[in-house]
Amino acid sequence: MSACCPPAEAVAPRLEPVAGDRRVRAVYAVEGLHCAGCIRRIENALEALPGIASARVNYTLNRVAVEGSASAVAPETIAPALSAIGYVATPFEARAADAAADRDMKRLLVALAVAGFAAMNIMLLSVSVWAGNASDITPETRDLFHWISAAIAFPAAAIAGRPFYESAVRALRAGRLNMDVPITIGVLMALGLSLYQTAISSDHAYYESAIMLLFFLLGGRVLEQAMRRRTRALAGNLASFRSGTADRIRDDGTLEEVAPALLGPGDRIRLKPGDRVPVDGVVTHGSASIDQSNVTGETMPVRAHAGSAVYAGAVSLDATLDIEVLAPVGETLIDTVQGLLDRATEARSRRLDLADRAARLYAPVVHTTALLAGVGWFLSGAGLEQAVVVATTVLIITCPCALALAIPAVQVAAAGAFFRAGVFLNGGGAVERLAEIDTAVFDKTGTLTLPETGHIDTAGIAPDVLERAARLAAGSRHPLAAALALHAEGAAPAVSEMRGAGVEATIDGIACRLGSPAFCGLDDTIGDDDEVSVLVYREGATAHVFRIEQRLRPGAREAIHRLRARGIAIAILSGDRPGAVAAVARQLGIDDFAGGLDPAGKIARIEALGARGKRVLMVGDGLNDAPALAAASVSISPSSAVDMARAQADAVFLGASLAPAAASIDIAVKARRLMGQNLAFAATYNAVAIPVAVLGYVTPLIAALAMSASSLIVTANALRALPSGRLNPKAPEARATAPAAVS
Numbered sequence: 001m002s003a004c005c006p007p008a009e010a011v012a013p014r015l016e017p018v019a020g021d022r023r024v025r026a027v028y029a030v031e032g033l034h035c036a037g038c039i040r041r042i043e044n045a046l047e048a049l050p051g052i053a054s055a056r057v058n059y060t061l062n063r064v065a066v067e068g069s070a071s072a073v074a075p076e077t078i079a080p081a082l083s084a085i086g087y088v089a090t091p092f093e094a095r096a097a098d099a100a101a102d103r104d105m106k107r108l109l110v111a112l113a114v115a116g117f118a119a120m121n122i123m124l125l126s127v128s129v130w131a132g133n134a135s136d137i138t139p140e141t142r143d144l145f146h147w148i149s150a151a152i153a154f155p156a157a158a159i160a161g162r163p164f165y166e167s168a169v170r171a172l173r174a175g176r177l178n179m180d181v182p183i184t185i186g187v188l189m190a191l192g193l194s195l196y197q198t199a200i201s202s203d204h205a206y207y208e209s210a211i212m213l214l215f216f217l218l219g220g221r222v223l224e225q226a227m228r229r230r231t232r233a234l235a236g237n238l239a240s241f242r243s244g245t246a247d248r249i250r251d252d253g254t255l256e257e258v259a260p261a262l263l264g265p266g267d268r269i270r271l272k273p274g275d276r277v278p279v280d281g282v283v284t285h286g287s288a289s290i291d292q293s294n295v296t297g298e299t300m301p302v303r304a305h306a307g308s309a310v311y312a313g314a315v316s317l318d319a320t321l322d323i324e325v326l327a328p329v330g331e332t333l334i335d336t337v338q339g340l341l342d343r344a345t346e347a348r349s350r351r352l353d354l355a356d357r358a359a360r361l362y363a364p365v366v367h368t369t370a371l372l373a374g375v376g377w378f379l380s381g382a383g384l385e386q387a388v389v390v391a392t393t394v395l396i397i398t399c400p401c402a403l404a405l406a407i408p409a410v411q412v413a414a415a416g417a418f419f420r421a422g423v424f425l426n427g428g429g430a431v432e433r434l435a436e437i438d439t440a441v442f443d444k445t446g447t448l449t450l451p452e453t454g455h456i457d458t459a460g461i462a463p464d465v466l467e468r469a470a471r472l473a474a475g476s477r478h479p480l481a482a483a484l485a486l487h488a489e490g491a492a493p494a495v496s497e498m499r500g501a502g503v504e505a506t507i508d509g510i511a512c513r514l515g516s517p518a519f520c521g522l523d524d525t526i527g528d529d530d531e532v533s534v535l536v537y538r539e540g541a542t543a544h545v546f547r548i549e550q551r552l553r554p555g556a557r558e559a560i561h562r563l564r565a566r567g568i569a570i571a572i573l574s575g576d577r578p579g580a581v582a583a584v585a586r587q588l589g590i591d592d593f594a595g596g597l598d599p600a601g602k603i604a605r606i607e608a609l610g611a612r613g614k615r616v617l618m619v620g621d622g623l624n625d626a627p628a629l630a631a632a633s634v635s636i637s638p639s640s641a642v643d644m645a646r647a648q649a650d651a652v653f654l655g656a657s658l659a660p661a662a663a664s665i666d667i668a669v670k671a672r673r674l675m676g677q678n679l680a681f682a683a684t685y686n687a688v689a690i691p692v693a694v695l696g697y698v699t700p701l702i703a704a705l706a707m708s709a710s711s712l713i714v715t716a717n718a719l720r721a722l723p724s725g726r727l728n729p730k731a732p733e734a735r736a737t738a739p740a741a742v743s
Helices: 036-047 075-083 094-133 139-160 162-173 180-199 207-241 333-346 350-379 384-397 401-421 430-436 463-474 479-485 556-565 578-588 599-611 623-631 643-648 659-694 700-721
Strands: 024-031 052-058 063-068 088-091 246-249 255-258 268-271 280-285 288-291 302-304 321-327 423-425 439-442 449-457 496-498 502-507 510-515 532-539 542-552 569-573 592-594 616-619 634-638 651-653
Touching: 024 075, 036 052, 036 063, 036 075, 075 088, 094 139, 094 162, 094 207, 139 162, 139 180, 139 207, 162 180, 162 207, 180 207, 180 350, 180 384, 180 700, 207 700, 350 384, 350 659, 384 659, 384 700, 401 423, 401 659, 401 700, 423 659, 430 634, 430 659, 439 599, 463 479, 463 502, 463 510, 463 532, 463 542, 479 532, 479 542, 542 578, 556 569, 556 578, 556 659, 569 578, 569 599, 578 592, 599 616, 599 623, 616 623, 623 634, 623 643, 634 643, 651 659, 659 700
Parallel strands: 439 569, 439 616, 569 592, 616 634, 634 651
Antiparallel strands: 024 063, 024 088, 052 063, 246 255, 246 268, 268 321, 280 321, 288 302, 423 651, 449 542, 496 502, 502 510, 510 532, 532 542
């Protein structure tokens, strides 16, 4: 077991309940995870265990998330199962994982420095020998240079090659092969052959081949670790948004300092100037300027007052606020973002599965090819020495490092790019499907438009009626209800939500409804202003109409323009009045639109597009959008969407701006292109390298340079998917203050 990981029994994993199930989820750090083959091997081994429902490896963070019964995901079950196949597993702890990653990087840098120093000195001696062999070097001088090279190479190889040797030994003990096995065999064969040739005073030795191989491979590992660290750094900023303590208000009005984890829905807390909001909640008393730059990305402070939603990570700048807890630790926006990021970095793709299968088959092919090449040359009369040289060369040059890294390296980089853009993937195939779309369908309310909360017509409505309507709106999940909910003074009632229609509840003994005109018994054509959306409130036999101005979501025009520039057709499918939908379509220059659609109508339109061979992206946020999101080829929801919509979506974007939805397409297209380039390069490299090596046209040194260069090339190419600029992204917009029913 590596010194960088504590024993599995040292700490128990944190068990997280899986929503809607009796399963629990535990996360383990995994040592020895290097390629696509490792990912599939670990997942297969764990999913074969009794009681395990699923296992998903996070290649970026070197960990695996396991879901199943509490006993099945326990350390005494998981650790031995992974140990049996050559991996070390320990319950995941963020601080311990970061410390282990730092130690691994330090270890790799030390090994790289040793290999680099040794390679330079051995190469100087080797160049002298090569030049001398072509001129007048004496055998004694050549032998001296070879022995000096050996004295440098063997200690350097022992230190620099340790990461590969340990991994290879673990794999062989578990009865399997990984890409470190041929590396280890190649290095040992090159050193052993060189020592033999030095002892018999041969003209050639290959010490530089073994050390250069280690140097370039270590360079690739360091580059990969740096790429992972860069992606982790993006997510690691989330931890700094959390508050360490909270001031809970007791029933008698006094304060007690508690850990945020002890707060539950309904608790009241007091936020002093300069304090960070510990959990998501709603302001019940006070008014203050709130810095939400770490939460919404907005650089200017906003004013929070009674009824305003506040989110964990925001900071009160100038006044005290009393806040009622809505979402406790584990359910806050920051937790949602972290969960989405984990899913993004755990995601698998079709190309990863392809590379995985190829890498599994490739390792035995490499060893068989090297053996047959050596035997063939020996039987042809070349002699044992030449046969071993050719076998060593084949073993080195055909190591499947480039193939094994081709897709995981891009996934690691793409995860950082998606996170920087404020987009989080829910599924492994989302990258390919996002890259393939040719039609984008948008919902209107809450997706293309947002309500102007300061522009709601309440004229002629009695204060008590307005207050009841606002309380009912506070229990809704529709974006339009956010404007009305600001007028609520009492607590939101328990509501029943009708998909695509509205909500209803009993308030102060009065049966109330809020939603579409039809839901509240009015004509759907009510209202003659296409720039205004209507929300109807009915109590008893009386209906009241609220007219709410809407504005385009920030970035909507930019997103539509970027999608059109890619040749993607745009359409709007909405449940709002046709006139209101037409007004938004005119603003955005969209010719294909339809209003007044129920969920079945949206699905029918999307399925019709699919029947015509279109690959449809659906962007929506409402409860009535959930079926359409599931029916589309790929789907995206804003973070303000209802839970069901976010669950159905393949990706979630954060922030008030719609720009991340378009950015996700750009990232996906680029990532898919890089995956294809890496696979094509790896296949071409091996198609050329194998016959050249078998025919004896390259030396072990050239083989080491070629193989190492191939790994560096695919890793460097994957780095092109990483975002540029500072690595301190703003976790974008939080959830809207009120949810959705009609859109």
